[in-house]
Amino acid sequence: xxxxxxxxxxxxxxxLVVAASVLxxxxxxxxxxxxxxxxxxxxxxxxxxxAEGKLWVKDLPNGKARQLAAGENISRPAWSPTGRWLLFxxxxxxxxxxxxxxxxxxxxxxxxxxxxSPVADVFACTAGGELCLGEPAKERPRVLVKREAGFDLGRxxxxxxxxxxxxxxLKVGQSEAGQAGIWKVDAASGAVARVYISRLRxxxxxxxxxxxxxxxxxxPDGEMVILWRGPCAASIEADGLPLxxxxxxxxxxxxxxxxxxxxxxxxxxxRPSFLVxxxxxxxxxxxxxxxxxxxxxLTVYDFRSGRLAYPTGTGQAAVDPAFSPDGKLLxxxxxxxxxDAGGYEQTLRQGLASRRLWVVGTDGGKPRxxxxxxxxxxERPFFSADGRYIxxxxxxxxxxxxxxxxxxxxxxxxxxxESIGLLTGDFTFGYYGAVTWxxxxxxxxxxxxTALINAAKSTPEAKKLLAKYPWAKIIVDRSGKSAxxxxxxxxxxxDKPGFYLRLRVFIEPATNIPADRFLDLNGxxxxxxxxxxxxEETVFGTKVPYLxxxxxxxLEFPRHWRPRPGYGDVAGIPxxxxxxxxxxxxxxxxxxGLTPEEVARNEASHKLKPYGExxxxxxxxxxxxxxxxxxxxxxxxxxxxxxxxVLYPWPVAITGEKYHYFILYGDxxxxxxxAASLRFL
Numbered sequence: 031x032x033x034x035x036x037x038x039x040x041x042x043x044x045x046l047v048v049a050a051s052v053l054x055x056x057x058x059x060x061x062x063x064x065x066x067x068x069x070x071x072x073x074x075x076x077x078x079x080x081a082e083g084k085l086w087v088k089d090l091p092n093g094k095a096r097q098l099a100a101g102e103n104i105s106r107p108a109w110s111p112t113g114r115w116l117l118f119x120x121x122x123x124x125x126x127x128x129x130x131x132x133x134x135x136x137x138x139x140x141x142x143x144x145x146x147s148p149v150a151d152v153f154a155c156t157a158g159g160e161l162c163l164g165e166p167a168k169e170r171p172r173v174l175v176k177r178e179a180g181f182d183l184g185r186x187x188x189x190x191x192x193x194x195x196x197x198x199x200l201k202v203g204q205s206e207a208g209q210a211g212i213w214k215v216d217a218a219s220g221a222v223a224r225v226y227i228s229r230l231r232x233x234x235x236x237x238x239x240x241x242x243x244x245x246x247x248x249x250p251d252g253e254m255v256i257l258w259r260g261p262c263a264a265s266i267e268a269d270g271l272p273l274x275x276x277x278x279x280x281x282x283x284x285x286x287x288x289x290x291x292x293x294x295x296x297x298x299x300x301r302p303s304f305l306v307x308x309x310x311x312x313x314x315x316x317x318x319x320x321x322x323x324x325x326x327x328l329t330v331y332d333f334r335s336g337r338l339a340y341p342t343g344t345g346q347a348a349v350d351p352a353f354s355p356d357g358k359l360l361x362x363x364x365x366x367x368x369x370d371a372g373g374y375e376q377t378l379r380q381g382l383a384s385r386r387l388w389v390v391g392t393d394g395g396k397p398r399x400x401x402x403x404x405x406x407x408x409e410r411p412f413f414s415a416d417g418r419y420i421x422x423x424x425x426x427x428x429x430x431x432x433x434x435x436x437x438x439x440x441x442x443x444x445x446x447x448e449s450i451g452l453l454t455g456d457f458t459f460g461y462y463g464a465v466t467w468x469x470x471x472x473x474x475x476x477x478x479x480t481a482l483i484n485a486a487k488s489t490p491e492a493k494k495l496l497a498k499y500p501w502a503k504i505i506v507d508r509s510g511k512s513a514x515x516x517x518x519x520x521x522x523x524x525d526k527p528g529f530y531l532r533l534r535v536f537i538e539p540a541t542n543i544p545a546d547r548f549l550d551l552n553g554x555x556x557x558x559x560x561x562x563x564x565x566e567e568t569v570f571g572t573k574v575p576y577l578x579x580x581x582x583x584x585l586e587f588p589r590h591w592r593p594r595p596g597y598g599d600v601a602g603i604p605x606x607x608x609x610x611x612x613x614x615x616x617x618x619x620x621x622x623g624l625t626p627e628e629v630a631r632n633e634a635s636h637k638l639k640p641y642g643e644x645x646x647x648x649x650x651x652x653x654x655x656x657x658x659x660x661x662x663x664x665x666x667x668x669x670x671x672x673x674x675x676v677l678y679p680w681p682v683a684i685t686g687e688k689y690h691y692f693i694l695y696g697d698x699x700x701x702x703x704x705a706a707s708l709r710f711l
Contacts, residue, residue, distance in 0.1 A: 072476065074419040074435060076129075078107040078116055079450040079471040085118060087129060090414075090421070090446055091435055098127050099134040108144065109474035110151040111481060112542070115166050116472070117144055117153060124155055126166060137164055138171055143185060149192035149484060152217070156183045161197055163217060174220050175213075185245040189252045189278070190480070193217055196225065196255055196278075198245050202238050202262070207231055210242040210262070212255060214278065225255050226276040226284055230262065238262040243284070244271065244300055249333055250307045253278055258300055259292065268320045270297030287312075287331060288338065294318055301464055303350050303410070308357035310334055311392060315348055322463035323347050323368040323381050328360065330392055334680045341390040342397055349385070349464065350410050353392075355417045355479055359438060361389045361400065363409045363422075375459065382463050383407045387422060389438060400440050410467040413438075415476030416508045421446075423467055429453050433471065447471075477542055479506045486514035486535040489544045494564045495533050500577060501584050501709045512537045533560070573707070578603050581616050582682045583692060584709040587700075588612070600684070612669070614696040614704055618682065618689035619675075629691050630658035630675045642666045652676045652705050659705070661698055672698040674705045 072089035078098070079086050085099040085107060098116065107118045116127050117137075124141040127134035138144075144155035153164050155171060161183060164171030175183070175197070184198030194214045202208040211227035230240035244267075246256035255278050260271035272292040274284035288296040297318040298304055304315040310333050317325035328342040328351055341360065342348055348364040368381035387400040387408045400420070401408045411422040420438060424445075425431050433447035451457075451470040458465060483504055486492055495516050496502060505515040516533040532550040537543070549556040549563055556563050573586035580600040590609055593599075597606035597615055606615030621629045627647070634645040642663025650657050655676055662670040674694045681688050696704050 072113075075414045075421065075476045076109070076113050076474040077421065077433060077447060077471060078109065078118075078474075079433065079447055080104050080107065080469075081450055082452060085116070085127070085134075086447075087116070088447065090419070091444065095447075098129070099125065105469045107472040108146060109472050110146050110153070110166075111148055111478065112151055113474040113476070115151055117146070124157075126164075128166065138162065142183070145186055145188060147188050147192040147217070148190060148478075149481065152192070154186055154188065154195045154217075156186060156197070159183060161186065161195065161215060163195075174215050174217070175222060187245055187247040188217075189214075189248050190250060191252055194252075194278070196245055196248065198243070200242070202230060203232065208238070208240075210240065212243050212245050212257060212276065214255075224280050225278060226257070226281055228259075243274075243276075246273070246302075246305055247307070248278070249275070250309050250311070251333070254333075256287070256305070256312070257284060258298065259284065267300055270294075270299045270318045270320070272296065273298050273314070288316070288329075299464070303464070303468075306351050306353055308353035308392075311353070311357055313351040313353060313360055313362075313392075315351065320462045322349055322460075323365070323378060325367070328362055328364075328390075330360070336680075339392075339394075341392070341394075342388075346388075348388075352411050352413055352420075354413050354438070355415055358392055359389055359413075359417075360392055361387060361411045361413065361420055361438070363411065364388050378463070379459065382459075383427070385409055387411055387420070387436070398440075400436060400438075401443070409465065412473045412475060415478050421473050421475075423450070423471070425453075425458055429455060429458055431458070431470070477512070477539070481542060482506050482512055482514055482537050485537055485542050485544055486516070489535055489547065491533055491547055491549070491560045491564065492516055492535060494561060495531075498564065498575060499531070501711060512539055533564075576607070577711070578605070578616060579711060580684055581605075581618065581692065582678070582711045583616065583694075584707075584711060585614075585694070585704055586707040587614055587704070612697040612700045614694065614700065617673075617693035617695055618684055619691045619693055620687075620689055621677075621691040624691075626656050626658050626675055626677055626691070629693075630660050633673060633675060633693065634660045640671055642670070650674070650705065653708055653710060655679070657705070659701060661701075666698075668699040669697055672696060672701040674701055674708075676705075676708070679710050 074090035076089050084097050085104050086095050087098050088095045101120055103121045105119045107116050114129055118125050122140045123136050124138040124144055125134050126137045138155050138157050140157055142156045144153060146153045151166055155162055159177035160173050161175035162171035163174050181199050181201045186195055186197045188195055195217055196212055196214045199213055200210045208230035209227050210230055212225040213222055214225055215222045226243055228241045230238055233239050241259050242262045244258040248255055254275045257274050258271035259274050260266055273287040275287050276284040286292050295318060296316055298314055298316055306313050312331040314329045315326050316329045317327055319325050324347055326347040328348040330339040345367060346364040347367045348362050351360055351362040353360055363385045365384035385407045386402055388397045389400050390397040406424040406426055409423050411420050413420055419435050421435055423431055424434050431450050431453055432445055434445050436443045499518045503517045507513045513534050513536045518531045529552050535547045536545045538545045549560045574589045575586055577584050587607055591607045593604035594606040594608045599605055630647050634641055641660055644663040646661045648659040650659055657674055657676040660673045662672055676692050678690055678692055681690050694704055
């Protein structure tokens with residue numbers, strides 16, 4: 031660690047500077063076009079579909095269907111995040127149409143890939159070897175990544191905050207070395223950065239030799255890029271590839287997502303509908319083999335712990351998972367495994383006809399069948415933004431597809447679109463049972479939680495609160511008028527509830543613009559001069575918040591304390607503060623494989639005996655996690671050093687080294703107060 035940070039007024043600057051680097055705030059403002067009367071947004075979202083060469087749209091559940099476009103080869107409708115605009119293909123070209131106004135217009139020719147930003151009405155597309163960015167208000171997309179001779183662009187994916195677009199870039203040549211990589215481009219500046227590159231070479235007998243990454247998407251926090259990895263061979267890819275994670279800031283080698291090795295038995299089909307994310311989670315249909323009627327198991331990966339859960343058994347073959355908005359439920363389509371069909375299509379079709387919708391809790395529990403009509407095959411479910419509805423497609427015995435709504439408890443089943451597409455037997459059989467339903471319909475579930483949160487974060491009050499308390503809980507409330515709560519709770523010793531601070535921001539449903547707001551301080555509601563009260567009021571009384579991103583912790587200490595000389599800093603943040611009446615300092619230990627008690631005993635028995643001859647261990651709970659205090663021998667007094675050992679929620683890298691345990695040092699008089707305020711970022 032380098033020298034102490036001694037600039038004046040560090041308490042005022044410390045948290046605002048750090049928080050500004052942590053918080054990415056984007057205001058998303060729009061007016062939601064209404065297809066029916068009354069000026070209210072649709073209660074169950076909005077659906078667009080292709081039928082008989084026409085593009086249709088309808089507000090759900092009971093809106094009136096309206097034609098938006100007509101022509102040959104219309105396919106792949108895609109909603110903007112506001113529900114105001116639709117992109118769709120007409121042949122090889124990309125077209126755009128507004129839901130409430132105007133004629134459809136061509137925005138790009140000979141397009142390969144396209145995708146809307148998740149937070150604003152901005153889209154990315156690839157055409158002619160270039161990656162472009164477009165907006166409905168502008169006539170032509172602008173070039174973000176220029177064409178480079180010898181390189182082909184592949185899949186694209188927006189980061190969750192809408193700041194970056196990840197893309198595949200491949201170069202294969204017989205006379206020179208090639209490469210396959212995943213890159214990212216800044217949507218604002220056009221700056222390009224590498225995520226991961228694999229070197230390739232051409233062999234006359236074997237063809238292209240080397241591992242090729244295929245882009246899946248981003249982790250929910252935007253820190254990682256998810257990818258498939260395997261040889262440059264279409265036949266191998268068709269049977270699925272292992273999944274991996276690469277840091278979005280770049281790496282030399284990605285890590286396998288399932289297991290320690292690139293396990294082909296845990297391969298995942300290269301199909302977007304087989305993977306879906308929710309905050310902190312990834313749902314995957316795991317199982318090698320291109321046949322979707324066998325060896326396909328629903329699996330949930332936890333990004334924080336790295337653990338896998340298997341909500342379904344091995345007797346089902348699952349497809350098309352979808353999370354509820356709160357991440358607590360998963361809906362998916364599944365039928366009994368068909369293991370010995372002998373390759374007979376009729377037998378396989380009968381097996382596919384047994385697919386029904388199922389729902390299961392992500393934290394455990396038994397799957398529950400949601401639909402069970404033998405006249406239909408049920409697939410491709412989606413939750414509405416409020417979690418009250420599930421839209422899905424049904425296929426009957428005459429090869430006719432329709433769209434239906436059902437509630438998560440199985441009630442309220444109703445047909446909302448009578449017929450989509452002009453279906454052929456080949457289309458509904460799909461590629462080994464996987465049907466590309468996104469060619470025929472698209473669902474806008476309503477204003478997503480992330481859009482409401484981004485709108486609330488744009489307010490001055492929310493910016494000030496999050497700068498002061500960056501670990502505040504953010505909760506979306508749709509029980510009445512849509513609102514977002516930013517809540518800070520002070521937990522007393524043993525995690526008992528104490529004082530709280532809550533900022534509520536109401537969101538205007540028709541525009542997604544922040545409306546009224548109030549501050550709730552321990553039951554006292556404040557509606558005026560909220561910014562002044564946020565400056566003056568604190569949950570912590572005479573304490574000062576302390577945030578250290580390097581150690582991944584947040585705590586409070588007495589306002590009159592200052593940085594301690596000789597203890598250094600990390601990235602400009604002092605690692606220790608104190609005064610005449612006490613101190614604290616931060617520490618960490620690898621401790622992999624050890625229990626909290628074992629780490630605490632190791633600390634207490636240090637050969638230098640910093641806690642005296644008879645240190646005492648005391649079990650505690652810190653921020654909901656098991657921890658241990660180490661108190662000094664009684665003869666040393668309350669001013670002597672003590673510590674608190676807590677297992678990190680996930681390993682933390684500090685100056686390049688990995689640590690599993692956080693150790694908070696302090697004087698015995700204050701150590702309990704420090705621990706009570708401790709939060710992991």
